Amino acid sequence: MNYFLEIYGTLPRAGPGSNALTRRAFEMMSDVPESPRILDVGCGPGMQTVELLRLSSGTAVALDLFPEMISQVRASAEGAGVSDRLETLAQDMTKMAFPESSFDIVWSEGAIYFLGFEAGLKKVKAFVKPGGYVAISEAVWLKPDPPSGAVEFWKDYPEIDTVAAKLDVIKRVGYEPVGHFILPPAAWTEQYYNPMEQRIVEKTIEWSGIPEAEAVLKEARNEISTFRKYADYFSYAFFVMRN
Ligand SMILES: C[S@@+](CC[C@H](N)C(=O)[O-])C[C@H]1O[C@@H](n2cnc3c(N)ncnc32)[C@H](O)[C@@H]1O
Numbered sequence: 001m002n003y004f005l006e007i008y009g010t011l012p013r014a015g016p017g018s019n020a021l022t023r024r025a026f027e028m029m030s031d032v033p034e035s036p037r038i039l040d041v042g043c044g045p046g047m048q049t050v051e052l053l054r055l056s057s058g059t060a061v062a063l064d065l066f067p068e069m070i071s072q073v074r075a076s077a078e079g080a081g082v083s084d085r086l087e088t089l090a091q092d093m094t095k096m097a098f099p100e101s102s103f104d105i106v107w108s109e110g111a112i113y114f115l116g117f118e119a120g121l122k123k124v125k126a127f128v129k130p131g132g133y134v135a136i137s138e139a140v141w142l143k144p145d146p147p148s149g150a151v152e153f154w155k156d157y158p159e160i161d162t163v164a165a166k167l168d169v170i171k172r173v174g175y176e177p178v179g180h181f182i183l184p185p186a187a188w189t190e191q192y193y194n195p196m197e198q199r200i201v202e203k204t205i206e207w208s209g210i211p212e213a214e215a216v217l218k219e220a221r222n223e224i225s226t227f228r229k230y231a232d233y234f235s236y237a238f239f240v241m242r243n
Contacts, residue, residue: 002068003216006203009068011195014044015110016188016236017137021181022048022109026055028179028240029105029133036104039063039127041093041120042111046073047191052107053082061103063089063096093120101129109137110236117159117166121173121241128243134175137183140166140237150230153222163237175241183236193224 008014036058040049043062050073053060062073067090077083089096093114106128112120117138128134139160154160163180170177200217207213 001213003207003210003213005066005068007196007199007216007220009045009066009072010199011192012045013047013191014069015137016183016192017048017109018187018191019047019051021137021183021187021238022051023055024181025135025137025179025238025240026052029135031131032056032133033058033104035059037061037102038105038107039098039103039124041096041106041108041124042114043073044069044109044111046076048107048109049073049086050076050080050082052105053077053085054080057085058104059085059087061087061089063091063093065092066090096123098127100126101132102127104129104132106132106134108135109238112136112138113157113159118169118173121170121175125173125175125243130243132243133178133240134243135238135240137236137238138166139234140182141234142182143233146233147230149226150233153226153230154234160234166237166239170239170241175243178240178242180237180239183238185231185235187236188227188231193227196220197224 034057036056038052038058038060040060040062043049043064046062049060049062064070070088070090074088077086106124115123124134141162167177200220
């Protein structure tokens, strides 16, 4: 059993966000074709993929490493009646390759960090049409000098930085920043940590004595408690940029 997926692969979202915030970022884009072609990188269960298909009459390619995530996005697109406009791809994003200028919009909520923010922005630049958009949510510091507990939590992602530093990267890679906003605490709890806590409770007794499973539960509990303690210091920011 993949204990990680038993927790993270069974939540409404696999990271912070909400349909309202997906809409807010989408509405920052002007002159989007009526039926845009969209790539959603690291789609997870695909809440935002389905919302993007509701917001436009476009088509979306939902890409994720895990076939279990792909099954979920497909099921939820079927439930929403938009699956005829969905293509799915179980693929490692480091290996993704599309013809130049294939997409009007490249979307990625809380997932581009698997490539790195700057490397990811560079990689998707070739896939997005000139004048097309890239929308990414990404970890940011909200205040200078975060406490050591918060720094320790993010030690495996040294690219976490301030919004200003991220905007510099966006410009350096050659995009025009269009807008950005910080995700509020509810974006972490309502569709992500609250259901995760519920899953932890359900699995704590069932998985007792299985070291690999207990390690997954411990990490999930640590993630939630770190957020509760340091929510004033970090969040995700949504960045919308134009190619
Ligand atoms: C933090 S989750 C975000 C999921 C989704 N965008 C959301 O907001 O709910 C990151 C996603 O990236 C996927 N992922 C991790 N490594 C990947 C890789 N190398 N290539 C493609 N997807 C990957 C995970 O399976 C997971 O679904």
